[in-house]
Amino acid sequence: MPTPRALWSRRLSLLALLGLALTPAIGLAQEWPSKPVTLVVPFPPGGSNDVVARVVGESVRKRIGQTVVVDNKPGANGALGVDAVLRAPKDHHTFLVASDSVSLLPLFRTMSWDLTKSFTPVAVLSYQPIVVVTAASTGLKSIKDLQAAARAKPDQVPYASSGQGSIQHLVGELFSQNLGINLLHIPYKGGGQAVTDVIAGQVTAAVLGAAAVLPHIKSGKLVALAVSTRQRSPMLPDTPTLAESGAGDIDVPQWSALFAVTGTPAPVLAQLRRSVEESLAEPAVKQHLLNLAMDHVATPPDAFQQRMLQDRERWAKLVKDRKISLD
Numbered sequence: 001m002p003t004p005r006a007l008w009s010r011r012l013s014l015l016a017l018l019g020l021a022l023t024p025a026i027g028l029a030q031e032w033p034s035k036p037v038t039l040v041v042p043f044p045p046g047g048s049n050d051v052v053a054r055v056v057g058e059s060v061r062k063r064i065g066q067t068v069v070v071d072n073k074p075g076a077n078g079a080l081g082v083d084a085v086l087r088a089p090k091d092h093h094t095f096l097v098a099s100d101s102v103s104l105l106p107l108f109r110t111m112s113w114d115l116t117k118s119f120t121p122v123a124v125l126s127y128q129p130i131v132v133v134t135a136a137s138t139g140l141k142s143i144k145d146l147q148a149a150a151r152a153k154p155d156q157v158p159y160a161s162s163g164q165g166s167i168q169h170l171v172g173e174l175f176s177q178n179l180g181i182n183l184l185h186i187p188y189k190g191g192g193q194a195v196t197d198v199i200a201g202q203v204t205a206a207v208l209g210a211a212a213v214l215p216h217i218k219s220g221k222l223v224a225l226a227v228s229t230r231q232r233s234p235m236l237p238d239t240p241t242l243a244e245s246g247a248g249d250i251d252v253p254q255w256s257a258l259f260a261v262t263g264t265p266a267p268v269l270a271q272l273r274r275s276v277e278e279s280l281a282e283p284a285v286k287q288h289l290l291n292l293a294m295d296h297v298a299t300p301p302d303a304f305q306q307r308m309l310q311d312r313e314r315w316a317k318l319v320k321d322r323k324i325s326l327d
Helices: 004-031 048-064 076-087 143-152 167-179 191-199 210-219 266-280 283-291 301-321
Strands: 037-041 068-072 094-099 119-128 130-135 158-161 184-187 205-209 222-227 254-261
Touching: 037 048, 037 076, 048 068, 048 094, 048 119, 048 210, 048 254, 048 266, 048 283, 076 094, 076 254, 094 119, 119 266, 119 301, 130 143, 130 167, 130 191, 130 210, 143 167, 143 222, 158 167, 158 191, 167 184, 167 205, 167 301, 191 205, 191 210, 191 222, 205 210, 210 222, 254 266, 266 283
Parallel strands: 037 068, 037 094, 158 184, 158 205
Antiparallel strands: 094 254, 119 254, 130 205, 130 222
């Protein structure tokens, strides 16, 4: 039987080994970041992901003591930006700001990556409702009016989204399926030109994130027909939900989130997550996002990861039923 002296010696040895094991992680947390941090946005400047990355990034900069650079890398429905992050130096200074549309890309083609496997969620940055809008000049006042127009001219009433296979496109197809109608989808590269063409009467309706359409709704150029969330939006309290409009039990907020490449050390994730959450809690940042029709609801990374997986499964059936592709 070991003597008390031997047992004590063993304990000291174990503590020493544990200290050695923890030293690299502690050191990394103290040293990170050692250079500017890059947030890659896989879309053009001016969109929701770009805006929220810049607003939050500026606040995070003050907390981590390093410059935060927003790097726009649009193309291939977001895939080019994702690839850029995966190819970046493995020094844990490059991160991805992505949307639900990017997470759904594997539904349409074989990718070398999967957002739910190749990346780890750091924090959800914003949520916003998706809004079905039309120009005031169309005379359409409700989803029922849009349904009647589509039944009168099957496959001829056009609606815009921010891209083929985007979350807005899928919402448009979902409520069309639930209403028993077929609209003509017109994909755009972002919401800006789509809004312009709806206002000009080139396209009858659009299904877009609230940030892109709210200023034009307030000005009276666009009419909001419905929102995609289960509850009415505080930003558009007089606009009914799709569920209230008879388009089925739809609850689809559009999100933006910050991701790190899988394998990023836990101390780096913890420090970055804390900086982001503190930034999002700042009254000035919260108000700025609210002014842009975005809201923040703290969501644990594990719960968010689970939601992405559940959403993927749900949308897979719609993609198959409606024969949606990226071509």
